[in-house]
Amino acid sequence: MPARSLLVPAVLTLTALTAAVPAPAANAAAIDPPAPDLGRQTLPAGDGWGSAGAGTTGGAAAPAANIRVVTDRAGLVAALASPGPRIIYVKGVVDVDKTCADFATGGYTLAGYLAAYDPAVWGRDAEPSGPMEDARAASAAAQTKYVKLKVPSNTTIVGLPGATIRHINLHVDKADNVIIRNIRFEDAADCFPQWDPTDGDEGNWNSLYDNISVTGSTHVWIDHNTFTDGDNPDADQPVYFGRPYQVHDGQADITSASDFVTVSWNSFRDHDKTMLIGSTNNPANDRGKLSVTVHHNEFYDNLQRLPRVRFGKVHVYNNYYQAPDAATFVYALGVGVESQIYAENNYFRLSRAVDPAALLYDWGGTALTAKGNLLRVGGTERPIDLVGAYNAKHDPDLGADAGWTPALHTGIDPAAAVPREVSRHAGAGKIR
Numbered sequence: 001m002p003a004r005s006l007l008v009p010a011v012l013t014l015t016a017l018t019a020a021v022p023a024p025a026a027n028a029a030a031i032d033p034p035a036p037d038l039g040r041q042t043l044p045a046g047d048g049w050g051s052a053g054a055g056t057t058g059g060a061a062a063p064a065a066n067i068r069v070v071t072d073r074a075g076l077v078a079a080l081a082s083p084g085p086r087i088i089y090v091k092g093v094v095d096v097d098k099t100c101a102d103f104a105t106g107g108y109t110l111a112g113y114l115a116a117y118d119p120a121v122w123g124r125d126a127e128p129s130g131p132m133e134d135a136r137a138a139s140a141a142a143q144t145k146y147v148k149l150k151v152p153s154n155t156t157i158v159g160l161p162g163a164t165i166r167h168i169n170l171h172v173d174k175a176d177n178v179i180i181r182n183i184r185f186e187d188a189a190d191c192f193p194q195w196d197p198t199d200g201d202e203g204n205w206n207s208l209y210d211n212i213s214v215t216g217s218t219h220v221w222i223d224h225n226t227f228t229d230g231d232n233p234d235a236d237q238p239v240y241f242g243r244p245y246q247v248h249d250g251q252a253d254i255t256s257a258s259d260f261v262t263v264s265w266n267s268f269r270d271h272d273k274t275m276l277i278g279s280t281n282n283p284a285n286d287r288g289k290l291s292v293t294v295h296h297n298e299f300y301d302n303l304q305r306l307p308r309v310r311f312g313k314v315h316v317y318n319n320y321y322q323a324p325d326a327a328t329f330v331y332a333l334g335v336g337v338e339s340q341i342y343a344e345n346n347y348f349r350l351s352r353a354v355d356p357a358a359l360l361y362d363w364g365g366t367a368l369t370a371k372g373n374l375l376r377v378g379g380t381e382r383p384i385d386l387v388g389a390y391n392a393k394h395d396p397d398l399g400a401d402a403g404w405t406p407a408l409h410t411g412i413d414p415a416a417a418v419p420r421e422v423s424r425h426a427g428a429g430k431i432r
Contacts, residue, residue: 143192
């Protein structure tokens with residue numbers, strides 16, 4: 001059955017409930033916060049790079065007047081603009097109230113765009129330009145203004161039971177001290193992907209919008225969230241010009257000299273470009289930054305970037321990787337320029353068709369430290385030397401020493417315990 005185009009108006013549906021309801025802390029019973037009250041929780045001392053220096057406390061110190069419950073986009077926008085520090089509780093489904101057709105301007109249509117930039121007409125040597133590309137860019141700008149919401153410093157955004165943020169990109173930009181927890185993120189889809197025939201050997205469709213983007217920010221904790229494309233998965237997108245029509249970017253990307261971030265106990269599912277740490281090979285901004293800890297996350301049926309890293313000292317431990325289908329798996333850990341990944345006590349469960357040598361991909365890096373990792377294929381579980389498995393199939397070899405030893409963690413579980421612990425406790429609604 002042909003995939004549904006993102007330009008069908010039903011893609012971005014109205015699910016907003018009522019206007020945002022301010023709720024002071026004194027009326028905690030009225031907002032029915034989970035027990036314990038997640039809005040006041042802070043990142044524990046020693047829990048990854050996010051705990052470095054002053055640590056990450058988000059909006060925990062917010063006075064009663066700075067606490068809000070939001071049930072729709074307008075309420076979320078208002079709460080983000082309120083004085084800080086702030087605690088924002090998300091209740092129900094927060095969605096947009098516009099369709100892709102509402103953002104289209106300048107005469108843009110997908111059919112017109114495809115006709116204008118078909119490689120048989122446009123060629124493959126230059127990026128699109130001209131009236132239809134200008135219309136696409138203007139339409140994309142209109143969508144960006146509406147769906148990309150800036151998260152300021154000293155903010156905690158936490159979901160009440162069942163909370164979902166759909167079709168929205170939370171952008172933590174040039175901020176410090178932000179916590180995002182206990183939310184289901186769905187389908188931050190781009191209505192107007194751009195065709196670039198010069199991207200790779202065959203060209204590619206490129207999209208905007210992550211579920212969460214962290215750019216130029218410090219002390220961020222992303223914890224116990226679920227990330228999914230919902231009913232609009234990458235696997236169901238059509239193919240144009242011989243390439244998948246890519247409507248999603250990352251689920252949680254950390255770029256542009258961000259630093260001191262902990263990503264813990266999240267569930268990332270059924271997605272292509274999952275987590276990018278460092279978006280450029282230029283060391284001018286990122287060298288010495290991008291210190292990130294990724295622990296106790298579930299990666300299920302993701303294609304790539306679990307994570308892909310440039311420059312950063314990134315501790316990847318106690319994560320549960322599941323690749324049930326070779327057709328929807330490319331690699332897990334991307335070893336990029338000057339990256340320093342320390343992969344420890346992770347558990348990789350692969351189908352028999354997935355080659356363990358594909359767990360790493362060399363994007364211009366030189367080394368990765370790997371210790372204590374386990375591999376299960378079928379019913380057989382065994383230790384895996386990630387670097388050795390990669391080097392046996394690829395040239396040039398990767399080195400086995402990333403040049404540092406992590407010190408910020410609250411304890412590392414045996415890899416054998418990871419499937420049970422992560423399956424039970426990772427994702428929204430599973431905070432103990």
